Amino acid sequence: AQSVTQPDIHITVSEGASLELRCNYSYGATPYLFWYVQSPGQGLQLLLKYFSGDTLVQGIKGFEAEFKRSQSSFNLRKPSVHWSDAAEYFCAVGEIQGAQKLVFGQGTRLTINP
Amino acid sequence: ETGVTQSPTHLIKTRGQQVTLRCSSQSGHNTVSWYQQALGQGPQFIFQYYREEENGRGNFPPRFSGLQFPNYSSELNVNALELDDSALYLCASSFLGLGDTEAFFGQGTRLTVV
Numbered sequence: 001a002q003s004v005t006q007p008d009i010h011i012t013v014s015e016g017a018s019l020e021l022r023c024n025y026s027y028g029a030t031p032y033l034f035w036y037v038q039s040p041g042q043g044l045q046l047l048l049k050y051f052s053g054d055t056l057v058q059g060i061k062g063f064e065a066e067f068k069r070s071q072s073s074f075n076l077r078k079p080s081v082h083w084s085d086a087a088e089y090f091c092a093v094g095e096i097q098g099a100q101k102l103v104f105g106q107g108t109r110l111t112i113n114p
Numbered sequence: 115e116t117g118v119t120q121s122p123t124h125l126i127k128t129r130g131q132q133v134t135l136r137c138s139s140q141s142g143h144n145t146v147s148w149y150q151q152a153l154g155q156g157p158q159f160i161f162q163y164y165r166e167e168e169n170g171r172g173n174f175p176p177r178f179s180g181l182q183f184p185n186y187s188s189e190l191n192v193n194a195l196e197l198d199d200s201a202l203y204l205c206a207s208s209f210l211g212l213g214d215t216e217a218f219f220g221q222g223t224r225l226t227v228v
Contacts, residue, residue, distance in 0.1 A: 043220050043221040103159070
């Protein structure tokens with residue numbers, strides 16, 4: 001069965017600092033991987049996705065993620081965070097036909113210190 | 115804005131009652147999925163509808179049911195509400211067809227069962 005683990009429940013970084021959010025997945029085939037962001041009381045917004053090809057993917061808002069098959073990881077990074085990046089971040093794995101059925105991690109809450 | 119709209123935004127129901135949540139898919143999409151997000155958790159897949167037929171179901175009891183209409187809008191029905199059904203219910207629309215795709219989420223319906 002597919003599963004996603006986000007080891008960090010809560011991360012605090014200072015504004016302007018770099019950020020890395022960890023994601024490990026378990027899936028029997030080549031996974032479709034996603035990062036979503038959720039502001040309080042809101043729905044999910046797609047930051048980026050990996051289907052195939054280049055293992056370093058660029059997303060919106062200056063985020064990027066790297067797919068590492070050997071480590072079953074898909075970590076999210078940003079070189080310099082802004083106060084507006086404070087939110088909940090979810091990693092998800094989708095079935096082979098794309099984002100038709102997603103399995104989500106439990107999320108990482110990001111707090112930004114001024 | 116994703117083009118996926120859900121109604122109502124908030125709802126309070128009493129244990130044992132029935133509830134219907136609605137979702138209007140993004141134009142051109144033929145698939146809708148429903149997710150339940152309990153407080154502090156990642157979304158969990160309830161079921162998916164493709165061309166008005168159920169196309170997969172997560173680990174939810176039969177009292178969770180759905181419909182998809184010819185215009186690809188959708189309903190989620192929950193009978194015999196329990197306190198644990200209190201959650202944010204998210205609808206996601208996508209296009210199931212050739213090639214890779216992604217899911218677009220609505221803002222969600224916050225259901226409180228008292």
